Amino acid sequence: MADTGSEGRRRYAIVGTGARAEMFVRAITRDHCGTAELVALCDRNQARMDAHNRWLCADALAPVPTYRSASPAAMLAREHVDTLVVTSMDSAHADHIVAGLDAGCDVITEKPMTVDGDGCRAILDAEKRTGREVRVAFNYRFNPVHEKVRELLAAGAVGEIGSVHFEWLLDVRHGADYFRRWHRERAGSGGLLVHKAGHHFDLVNWWLGARPERVSAQGRLFFYGDAGTRHGYARDYQRAHGSPQAADDPFALSLAGNHRLRELYLDAEAEDGYLRDRNVFAPGVTIEDDMAVLVRYHTGATMTYHLTAYAPWEGYRLMVNGSRGRLELEVVESDHVEPGQAASLKGAAVHGMTASSERGRVRLTLHPFWAAPREVPLPERPGDGHGGADARMTAVLMGAATDPMNRSATARDGALALLTGLAANESMRTGDAVHVSDLLDLTRTE
Secondary structure (H helix, E strand, O other): OOOOOOOOOEEEEEEOOOOOHHHHHHHHHHHOOOOEEEEEEEEOOHHHHHHHHHHHHHOOOOOOOEEEOOOOHHHHHHHOOOEEEEOOOHHHHHHHHHHHHHOOOEEEEEOOOOOOHHHHHHHHHHHHHHOOOEEEEOHHHHOHHHHHHHHHHHOOOOOOEEEEEEEEEEEOOHHHHOOOOHHHOHHHHOOHHHHOHHHHHHHHHHHHOOOEEEEEEEEEOOOOOOHHHHHOOOOOOOEOOOOHHHOOOOOOOOOOOOHHHHHHOHHHHHHHOOOOOEOOOOOOOOOOOEEEEEEEEOOOOEEEEEEEEEEOOEEEEEEEEEOOEEEEEEEEEEOOOOOOOHHHOOOOOOOOOOOOOOOOEEEEEEEEOOOOOEEOOOOOOOOOOOOOHHHHHHHHHOOOOOOOOOOOEEHHHHHHHHHHHHHHHHHHHHOOOEEHHHHOOOHHHO
């Protein structure tokens, strides 16, 4: 690609302009505007790109060129892009990443890197062929609590690691939101074991310095979709907007009540027909909401993992058992969900973008052999951007901060997290344990 701009700033473009693009727009145009420049947006929906440009103008910033297309190729050729940011639908990631690499760009992509083995191989091959770099936005690595876990384990606080138990709970506000959107269809998202648990699988890979070898899993759609009728929650409407039946439904999302969601989605529907506020109990869900996974790593350690997407509170519990003791982490992001909070989406202080009235807490404890347990002091938690992780991550991705803990995830890291989820999906389909190398063998890259 061409040299950076006349002011020496790196030129960034974004493909996919839904809500997740906002974090990168903010990082480029505000947080790191001295070294970064947003030069273009690409999406098949013009109304969505126009919304981002209106918000730029409201911040006294200039609008940027827009390219209405499913492919960023024309944009990359014309705008002399240095780094392409991919925040499109998960199933489009591979095509967009490869297009960026082939155009001579480095790429920053939202997780998951892609949703299948073929796309994963295409990305790795394109990265090798072009000599350009892919980095995956695993922001959980940048949470100070998770950094402390990494630091303790790397220092041998529990000795050699024998096993991990990891339980993640999505509450009936956050978990439900995956069943309103395109994520409810496996073809677009790969299911929650790819789209959501990929974060968690990557954390364990990073914490343990290990790669998955063998995966077994079971799961089902227990709560959402057609199951809502069995549990007594289902109401007869397809989408919340304009539906009287949704007026007092605690699972209904009000797009009209949130100006940014209204502009990005409700006002953009006429162009592509995408509905952001589907009834979570409407038919057509092809993903699971309750999943159990068993993973064996190349180090010999094992992990038992459970993801529940319909919990009354949100957070997670991690237990790491080692030859010198045990580490326990409990994070309560919100201890309950207030009635009527679906319209505001998730708002827990640790995880979401805004504070909420619900309470949270974090406790990290070491249990050494033959000694009393000790609670590990933790830094104060910022109240926005995934516990401050978003800002810390974008600073590293955009070269404004150093990364001594190797938090910035590579394409190979993205592949390892993805392959755990893909192997789990295959195990659920067949009932058999799956060797990760049978899906894609990464050992030759070591």
